[in-house]
Amino acid sequence: MHSLNRLGSTLLLSGLAVCTGSIATAATATQEVSAADCFKPAFKAGDADAVAACYAEDGIIWFPGGPMAKGRAAIRDGFAGYFSNVSIKDVSLNPMGEETMGDTRASWGTYLITTVDKATGAETAQHGRYTDVTKRIDGRWLYVADHPSDDPPSTHDAGH
Secondary structure (H helix, E strand, C coil): CHHHHHHHHHHCCCCCCCCCCCCCCCCCCCCCCCHHHHHHHHHHCCCHHHHHCCEEEEEEEECCCCCEEECHHHHHHHHHHHHCCEEEEEEEEEEEEEEEECCEEEEEEEEEEEEEECCCCCEEEEEEEEEEEEEEECCEEEEEEEEEEECCCCCCCCCC
16 A cells, blocks of 8 residues: 555656646647646546656656556556556645756656545545656657655654
8 A cells, every 4th residue: 555655656756748638738839848747637637648648658667665667558557556546636746956958857856645545535645755857759848767755754753
């Protein structure tokens, strides 16, 4: 169960890409659409296909507390498994920085994901941080490496 919660945390990362399908967000000609603009609505909708569309075909994600997934199909399957157990109530990203070098961008920040367990109805808040790399591929910004991770428990949570 913790691996599943961590998976959700992983998904919140950040980045740049134009989504395809019903979750797509519109951008003006002067506004660049980020992977986060693609990811957040797709993730909140629990749409694994739309989330996977935010990643390069050979993209990699390291799910928090779980396995690495390489390739869009494996990434889709990882998210589909996660979404089968929880509904996403809310997702927020707090970007802290980014560096762009030509067609490559690195970004980092924190996230908060609120989920509801489909079996029990229990609500959980998942706090974490992310570092990701996106690349402009065929005119779209896509995640090529995504590494979200849970925040460590506070010393208060650990009983100290």
